[in-house]
Amino acid sequence: MDDKTRDRLIALAREAAAKAHAPYSRFHVGCAVMAEDGSVVTGANMENACYRLGLCAEQSALTAAQHAFGLGRITHVAVAGGPNSNGTIAGEDIITPCGGCRQAIAEAASLSGRDIVVISASATGEEVLEMTISQLLPAGFGADVLPET
Incomplete structure (x- = not known):
């Protein structure tokens, strides 16, 4: 993936974070x-x-992706967010998916047959960590260990 595409995904994740409904934690992702x-x-x-x-x-x-093009076609996931202060998302801490979301991304990876790239960014998008889902969820549990039906 080129830098322009990566930056576009981060920008879209940041825009989505601005639309979060987080009145309790005030932490928008x-x-x-x-x-x-x-x-x-x-x-x-x-x-x-x-x-x-x-x-x-x-x-x-991921739900929107399943409806739009199918989980098996996913190549990249970008996540960004941080505390919302006066309508602006702030912070330099890199936001990575929680354990449950890592599991959901791993499910998509299992369906696609590829190690999905996860781009984690800070609220400003200036701090970025890029890893594959297998790096974020080593020895993960997946559909490959379930009996075939």
Whole structure:
């Protein structure tokens, strides 16, 4: 992936984070998911007063990806976010997917047969970490260990 495409994905993830519904944590996260053909969908975290019913940005974007082009076509996932202060997302800490989201990305990787690249960025997009899902979730549990039906 070239720098221009990577920067575009990070920018889209940052834009999605601005649209998050996070009134309780005030921590906004956005995610951009790219397919083989370069098409992109986004998602943001959506909190709920019943905390466990909240939805991570990655899960939101992966759901949109399944509907738009299918999980098996995903090549890259970009995540960015940080604390929201006065309507602006701030912070230099790199935001990586939580364990559950890593598992969901690994599911997409299993379907696609490729080691999906995960681009994690700070709120400003200036700090970036790029790893594959197998690096983020070593020895992960996947569909490959389940019996065939």
